[in-house]
Amino acid sequence: MGPERPSAPFIGLNNYKETLTSPRFQQSLRNQLVFTAATIAVEIAAGMGVAVLINGKLRGLRAARTLLLIPPMIAPAVVGLNFRWLFNSQYGFIDALLADLHLPAIPWLSDPNWALVSIIIADVWQNTPLMVLLFLAGLQSLPQEPLEAAAVDGASTWQIFWNITLPLMRPVIVVALMLRVIDTFRTFDVVWLMTQGGPGGATSLVTVHAYLLAFQGVDFGHAAAVSYIALVISLVLLGVLYGLPWLRET
Amino acid sequence: MMAAVSDETADAASVAVLPTRWRPFPIGLAARYAVLLGTILLTIFPLVRLVITSLRIPADIFAVPVHVIPASITWRQYVNVFTQYNLAGYLWNTIVVSLVTVVLVTVLAGPCAYAMARFRLPFHRVIVSLLLIMRMIPVVALAIPLFAVFANLGLLDTLTSLVLAHTAAKLPVAIWLLIGFVQDVPKEIEESAAMDGAGTLRTLVQIVTPLIAPGLGASAVITFLFTWNDLLIALTLASSENAQTLPVGLTNFVSQYGVDWGAMSAAGVLMVIPTLIFVWFAQGLLVKGLVTGAVRG
Numbered sequence: 001m002g003p004e005r006p007s008a009p010f011i012g013l014n015n016y017k018e019t020l021t022s023p024r025f026q027q028s029l030r031n032q033l034v035f036t037a038a039t040i041a042v043e044i045a046a047g048m049g050v051a052v053l054i055n056g057k058l059r060g061l062r063a064a065r066t067l068l069l070i071p072p073m074i075a076p077a078v079v080g081l082n083f084r085w086l087f088n089s090q091y092g093f094i095d096a097l098l099a100d101l102h103l104p105a106i107p108w109l110s111d112p113n114w115a116l117v118s119i120i121i122a123d124v125w126q127n128t129p130l131m132v133l134l135f136l137a138g139l140q141s142l143p144q145e146p147l148e149a150a151a152v153d154g155a156s157t158w159q160i161f162w163n164i165t166l167p168l169m170r171p172v173i174v175v176a177l178m179l180r181v182i183d184t185f186r187t188f189d190v191v192w193l194m195t196q197g198g199p200g201g202a203t204s205l206v207t208v209h210a211y212l213l214a215f216q217g218v219d220f221g222h223a224a225a226v227s228y229i230a231l232v233i234s235l236v237l238l239g240v241l242y243g244l245p246w247l248r249e250t
Numbered sequence: 251m252m253a254a255v256s257d258e259t260a261d262a263a264s265v266a267v268l269p270t271r272w273r274p275f276p277i278g279l280a281a282r283y284a285v286l287l288g289t290i291l292l293t294i295f296p297l298v299r300l301v302i303t304s305l306r307i308p309a310d311i312f313a314v315p316v317h318v319i320p321a322s323i324t325w326r327q328y329v330n331v332f333t334q335y336n337l338a339g340y341l342w343n344t345i346v347v348s349l350v351t352v353v354l355v356t357v358l359a360g361p362c363a364y365a366m367a368r369f370r371l372p373f374h375r376v377i378v379s380l381l382l383i384m385r386m387i388p389v390v391a392l393a394i395p396l397f398a399v400f401a402n403l404g405l406l407d408t409l410t411s412l413v414l415a416h417t418a419a420k421l422p423v424a425i426w427l428l429i430g431f432v433q434d435v436p437k438e439i440e441e442s443a444a445m446d447g448a449g450t451l452r453t454l455v456q457i458v459t460p461l462i463a464p465g466l467g468a469s470a471v472i473t474f475l476f477t478w479n480d481l482l483i484a485l486t487l488a489s490s491e492n493a494q495t496l497p498v499g500l501t502n503f504v505s506q507y508g509v510d511w512g513a514m515s516a517a518g519v520l521m522v523i524p525t526l527i528f529v530w531f532a533q534g535l536l537v538k539g540l541v542t543g544a545v546r547g
Contacts, residue, residue, distance in 0.1 A: 050285060050289050053281075053282050053285040053286075054282060054285055054286045054289065056282070058282060058283065058286055060286060060290075061286065064286055064289065064290050066529060066530070066533060067290055067293050067294060068289070068293060069529045069533060069536060069537070070293070070294075070297070070525065070526065070529055071293060072540070073475055073525045073528070073529060073536065074297075074479070074521075074522050074525045075478070075479035075481070075496075075497055075521055075522070075525075076479065076481070077479070077481045077497040077500050077501075077521075078300075078497075078500070078518040078521055078522055079296075081500055081514055081515075081518055082296050082297075082299070082300045082515075082518065083296070084509075085299075085300075085303065085511055085515070086296060086299065090312075091311065091312055091511075093299060125292070125293075125296060129293060130540070132289070133537070133541075134541065137541060182385070182386045185386075185388060186386075186387075186388050186389060188388075188389065188390065188481065188482050189479075189480075189481040189482065189497065192481060192482075192485075192501070193481075193500065193501065206388070207388045207389070207390045207482075210388070210390045210391070210394075211390050211393075211482070211485075211486075214390070214393075214394050214397075215397075215485075215486065220394055220398065223390070223394055224391065224394050224395070227387075227388045227390050227391035227394070228391060230388050230391075231383075231386065231387050231388060231391065234386060235386070
């Protein structure tokens, strides 16, 4: 059994050619790039903002650190089911909240564009806490002298953050960026529980597309091509990120 | 960068040394507490909501308008998942697969990492790059060939196939993590063991293993949770309740009649419990596993 019969002829790069020109693949690649760019931008910006603001001696920070470890470590499948329920159009909490605020209901999971936004929100909820923890750890290992010197010289808080803290945090930011690029290109579970790639392929990320090709379309050749193209694209993205001058001078 | 691993002792020490620690943003203390509180609320709210849904009576779940606080609570959903659904089977499969995978990965990764860190192996750089690529490759790219291989071996839909697939998938990450811990072991200790006539195997088992125990613990915790949480490998290889795990079980609560939200939430809550236990009791190991593995990449 299995579609990989020994007699399947070797066809060189044909599967890759056909994949690159397939509209379904192009749609999933577009979804993937939007998903990766949006989640990373929000997670890193929000993670850095929260980390900078709660860094220091605050009561409850230890407990908060423990809590923040929960979302990144629970099963993405559970996160997916939970957000599917929160975004439910009839009984979901979010639309009920919008109604209380006299705002129109949003067709979270049934509208193609909102569905993509929904999976981005679920991913942001799950992974921003990890960014906060990473950045908190980074902030606490920063040398204090340049910060104190700048404060003595009368630099504003914003100037200190922008000109000293952020450049010093560069290595940690690079790590966070790379981690998220790698992991967004592997995202499957959340999407599978929330939308299975629908409606109409609007949330099919590259791994979801590959899975559907392989195990619903029984087209292993193209599915394998899709997953290796995804790997190559994430490698290229990492290479580009690593080559950016701001990120390289560590 | 190991110093970046936040642990409370280092924190306390730096605070003690620098009583006039520079404050990052001297905006009002109230505003900073507001950010902290908001972050905590946003983090726990969806989880609280999941627990509440799992405790509701069905009529209450589908009440319009949506109530936040349930009128009455019931444990019925938690009984249902065991009587009307095969949660016990999913749970058993998940426990077996996760535990056996952890044992295999830990036993194999230690010696591999030791060999990588201490011996000049041919193609060292190639092997290291391959380990990294394995960390980056989409799981579906592994699942497709594994499906074909296990189909030929007649192992599809068995716990054996899940354990083998997970071991293969988690091993590179564990080795990568442990190489750093082995490198941190001072070479002199091993050299003096060798002077006393200990062979490589004995040095590894009696000298190095205890010293890298925190690394082994971190990799075991990470391996356990990522195996416990996995959907894709089990979805691909397990087609029946013989081998289906909890995350696959969650998808079985969606039927042609709709989604059984109450039962599904109860199953979700049960699934999160091991994570909560590890976060509570092994926070240090978890952070070490997550951050160290990441930072070395």
